[in-house]
Amino acid sequence: MPYVKIETTREGVTREQKQALIKGVTELLESVLNKDPHLIHVVIQEVELDDWGYAGEQTSALRARGITAEKH
Incomplete structure (x- = not known):
């Protein structure tokens, strides 16, 4: 039983984006x-x-x- 946990900061991830992540990880x-x-x-x-x-x-x-991981 594969279990995948995705952690992200609470910054407006939409329901649709979450569904896409779940589907994509499952397909992978x-x-x-x-x-x-x-x-x-x-x-x-x-x-x-x-x-x-x-x-x-x-x-x-x-x-x-105004600092993000990409700018750091």
Whole structure:
């Protein structure tokens, strides 16, 4: 039973985007690992910006200064 957990910051990921992620991950595991899609579980967890950090700072503080991972 493959279990995939996707964590992202809570910044407006739409229902449609989440569905696309679930479908895409499921299809990838079917294709690459020959897994039964009925046994594949995908969980998307959204994390508050205060609860996610990198480079020693909370993401909320970095975003407030206009800094993103791509710009860092």
